[in-house]
Amino acid sequence: MKQDNPSQSDRLQAVFDYHQATKHRFEAFASGPGMLDWATQPDPFRRYAGARLISLETVAPTDEPRFDAIFTPGHTPAASPVNRHTISQLFYDSLALSAWKSIGATRWALRVNASSGNLHPTEGYLVCGPIEGLCAQPMVCHYAAQEHGLEVRAEFDSALWNTLSSGFPAHTFFIGLSSIHWREAWKYGQRAYRYCMHDAGHALGALSIAAAGLGWQTRLLDDPGTDELARLLGTMQAHTSEPEEPDMLIACLPAQPAGALPELPAAVLQSFDLLAWQGRPNQLSPSHVAWGIEAFAALVRKPRGACAYETFAEPPQSWSPTPRPVALRRMIRQRRSAVAMDGETRLSRADFYRMLDRTLAVPGAVPFNTLPWTSQLHLALMVHRVDDLTPGLYLLVRDPAQRAVLEQALTQADPWQKPPGCPQQLPLYCLMERDTRAAAREISCRQDIASDGCFSLAMLAEFSGPLERYGPWFYPRLYWEAGMIGQLLYLEAEAAGIRSTGIGCFFDDPMHELLGLADRSFQDIYHFTVGGAVEDVRLSTLPAYK
Ligand SMILES: Cc1cc2nc3c(=O)[nH]c(=O)nc-3n(C[C@H](O)[C@H](O)[C@H](O)COP(=O)(O)O)c2cc1C
Numbered sequence: 001m002k003q004d005n006p007s008q009s010d011r012l013q014a015v016f017d018y019h020q021a022t023k024h025r026f027e028a029f030a031s032g033p034g035m036l037d038w039a040t041q042p043d044p045f046r047r048y049a050g051a052r053l054i055s056l057e058t059v060a061p062t063d064e065p066r067f068d069a070i071f072t073p074g075h076t077p078a079a080s081p082v083n084r085h086t087i088s089q090l091f092y093d094s095l096a097l098s099a100w101k102s103i104g105a106t107r108w109a110l111r112v113n114a115s116s117g118n119l120h121p122t123e124g125y126l127v128c129g130p131i132e133g134l135c136a137q138p139m140v141c142h143y144a145a146q147e148h149g150l151e152v153r154a155e156f157d158s159a160l161w162n163t164l165s166s167g168f169p170a171h172t173f174f175i176g177l178s179s180i181h182w183r184e185a186w187k188y189g190q191r192a193y194r195y196c197m198h199d200a201g202h203a204l205g206a207l208s209i210a211a212a213g214l215g216w217q218t219r220l221l222d223d224p225g226t227d228e229l230a231r232l233l234g235t236m237q238a239h240t241s242e243p244e245e246p247d248m249l250i251a252c253l254p255a256q257p258a259g260a261l262p263e264l265p266a267a268v269l270q271s272f273d274l275l276a277w278q279g280r281p282n283q284l285s286p287s288h289v290a291w292g293i294e295a296f297a298a299l300v301r302k303p304r305g306a307c308a309y310e311t312f313a314e315p316p317q318s319w320s321p322t323p324r325p326v327a328l329r330r331m332i333r334q335r336r337s338a339v340a341m342d343g344e345t346r347l348s349r350a351d352f353y354r355m356l357d358r359t360l361a362v363p364g365a366v367p368f369n370t371l372p373w374t375s376q377l378h379l380a381l382m383v384h385r386v387d388d389l390t391p392g393l394y395l396l397v398r399d400p401a402q403r404a405v406l407e408q409a410l411t412q413a414d415p416w417q418k419p420p421g422c423p424q425q426l427p428l429y430c431l432m433e434r435d436t437r438a439a440a441r442e443i444s445c446r447q448d449i450a451s452d453g454c455f456s457l458a459m460l461a462e463f464s465g466p467l468e469r470y471g472p473w474f475y476p477r478l479y480w481e482a483g484m485i486g487q488l489l490y491l492e493a494e495a496a497g498i499r500s501t502g503i504g505c506f507f508d509d510p511m512h513e514l515l516g517l518a519d520r521s522f523q524d525i526y527h528f529t530v531g532g533a534v535e536d537v538r539l540s541t542l543p544a545y546k
Contacts, residue, residue, distance in 0.1 A: 011299050011472040016464075018296050019475075019523065022191040023508035024445065033289065034191025038420030042183045042242070043364040044109065044120050048142055048279025051256045051478075054134065058148060058545050065477075067495050068323035070212040073364035075384060079215035079254045082171045084133030087126070087213050088148075091251070092211035093332045095124045095203060096148050097544035103281070106540070111145060112332055113206040114490055116195035116504045121183040122203040124292020125176035126150060129161045131286035140234055142279075142398055148545055153234045154275040157534045160268065167262030168201040169255040171329040174221070177203055181293045182284065188504075190291045194471035195504050198475040198526055200247045201483020202502075206332075207250060208367035208484070209491065213328050217253045218449040219261060224249060225304035226473075228269040234277050241281040243286070245297045250370065266304060293451065302473035309373040309470070313401035316360035316375070317425040321350070324495065331494040338533035341452035345498060345532020346385045349421055352455070355492045355530070356381075356396050357426055359485050375399045376466055377481050377525075378406060380458045380515060382436040384451065385531070389419060392433040393514070400427045402462065412516030431515075439514055444527050445505035454498065458511050459485060463523040482526040493530045503527035 006014070022030040062213045082088045110121060124143035130136055134150075141150035165172055177200055184192035184199075192459040208218045229246035230236035251261060297309045331503035361368035368375070383391055395410070399404050407416060413431035422428050437451040443458075444450035459476045468533040486502045493500035504526065511524040 012467060013055055013469060015472045015475045022194060022373055026507055030191040040186060042186050042284040046123055047144060047282050048153060051153055051279025052145060053149045053151050054406045055149040056091055057085055059089045059092050061333050063327045065213055065328050066323060067326040067328045067331055071358060071366055076212055077215040082131055082254050085360060086243040088133055090210050090214060091327060092281050093213060094206040095143055096143055097145055098333055099187050099544050100542040102540045103538055108284050113203045114337060115199045115201045116184060117187050117188060119180060119183045121179045121196045122199050123178045126175035129165060143221045149351050151279060153279055154277050156275055158162055163268050168251060169253050169257055171254045175207060175250045175252060176246060177248050178233060178235050178246045180242050180289055182242045185291045185293050193293050193296055194479060198480030198483040198504060201480035202487040204368050204480055205484035205487030208370045210250055211450050212366040219251045220250050220370050220372055221249045223263045223306040224269055226301035228304060231272045237277050239281055241283045243294060263306060287406060300475050302472050313375045316400060316525050317360040319357045319425045321354050326495045333493045335494050337501040338449060339536055340534040341449050341531040342534050343452040346387050347454040349388045349494045350385055352386045353423060353426055353482045356428060358488060358492050360398055361379050367488060374416055376462045376478055378460045380460055381455050383438040383455045384437050385454045390433045391435050393436055394433050395429050397427040407519055409522055421539055443507050443511045444503050449501050449529045452502060453529045455477045456529035459526040460522045460526045464520045478525055486528055489528055498531060499533035500530040502530060
């Protein structure tokens with residue numbers, strides 16, 4: 001492949017090659033460091049030395065809003081005013097620390113958003129106009145999770161803000177997410193780009209849900225190019241610390257938009273280059289191994305331009321089970337990964353169906369109303385311990401129009417059957433009745449959490465089709481959708497009184513073989529497990545902030 005200016009088809013081939021090369025196989029894991037080099041362990045917190053820090057409020061969770069309400073169109077809370085308190089709450093419920101854990105002299109922070117290996121490559125940015133109690137002038141800030149504060153990287157004038165936000169509802173602001181790939185590459189090597197994009201999706205899900213708790217809507221703004229985002233967020237400023245690759249920009253809308261949102265003008269985004277940027281990013285490790293990830297990320301940068309995404313031929317429909325008296329923010333702040341599952345806890349069939357229902361992109365429903373594309377991912381579920389449901393392999397078709405294509409592609413399936421008691425609206429099918437515990441464990445890198453829970457699953461992405469249709473830059477977006485489903489399932493498990501864990505380590509092609517998938521029209525891109533957790537009693541838990 002020519003490196004200088006690769007064509008669209010070269011880039012697409014590079015995506016297929018990267019994906020193939022970073023598959024874990026029974027014979028060998030994808031290239032990685034093997035042993036961890038503790039001397040180069042990256043600092044989990046980026047700080048901009050010299051940038052002014054605005055501290056945010058910590059907001060203790062209350063009983064309102066209710067968890068189920070915010071996912072039910074028409075039941076979301078009234079929009080809160082945008083001020084220092086609500087901006088504090090938005091970050092506190094999405095990207096903030098949730099606790100410190102310690103054992104002996106070692107301690108580490110957990111966050112509201114889950115992250116592969118707890119390495120947290122995702123960084124958050126706020127781009128806003130004047131906000132009551134927070135800032136008198138428009139600004140670009142980096143979110144400092146350890147301090148729960150905003151580092152002011154640049155201030156700019158109202159005229160620029162007015163042009164940037166023109167056509168958006170009043171009080172709209174923007175959140176940017178970026179990735180420091182090195183944080184994941186340090187541990188996971190070449191496959192780390194995938195984990196960074198899962199994590200970006202988890203953060204996106206966390207932000208959408210936290211915003212919904214404030215009665216705000218979120219929309220992914222997909223028309224700016226990646227280079228323009230780098231200018232807007234200030235990540236293109238030259239420095240010698242680990243690079244940050246901008247991933248996405250999200251509009252946070254305190255009011256329902258009257259129609260389609262406007263495009264962000266190219267010239268305005270370019271002009272952010274000229275601001276007086278403050279602060280120097282800290283060095284996270286004394287040395288690095290590249291693993292080719294920055295070069296790959298450059299190949300999947302999005303060019304400028306709105307994409308004419310397809311719309312649902314048959315939008316998924318809601319089923320609306322009875323709401324529970326569960327508080328949204330308590331679930332958000334208590335979310336944790338299970339490190340082991342008990343092999344006993346069972347889930348009721350109704351709770352299982354409810355969880356799956358939540359993962360459907362029903363029109364207007366949080367968090368998938370943030371995404372401009374239709375669902376590209378389907379869930380292949382290995383059901384182990386769900387009451388009144390035969391163990392086996394099941395499939396949730398998240399885009400009902402894909403049923404026939406999937407039925408043809410999954411050549412190992414028995415005739416598809418609707419499971420007993422399954423709501424008519426839920427596109428769930430039993431593909432084969434059998435004990436899948438050993439297969440689930442084996443395929444999820446022999447991790448017991450995949451077999452000892454109530455169920456585990458593989459997220460099957462429509463793969464070559466959307467990449468060929470939209471472009472190689474759609475590759476990270478498949479992972480964002482996967483991460484968003486993962487963050488939602490984490491919260492659903494908490495609401496059902498159990499636990500869950502994202503599983504990035506799995507053997508890709510053995511899962512495809514289990515399903516009888518022969519080509520790359522669908523690819524398994526993320527695993528997840530849900531069940532009764534076994535707590536590690538050796539660990540102490542300390543509050544996130546004093
Ligand atoms: C994308 C992703 C992949 C993960 N993969 C695994 C995995 O393969 N095995 C595992 O035990 N945990 C896995 N986890 C769980 C993380 O280790 C966990 O989120 C992290 O340690 C932070 O803990 P917390 O979720 O309790 O905040 C994964 C999490 C994410 C988001």
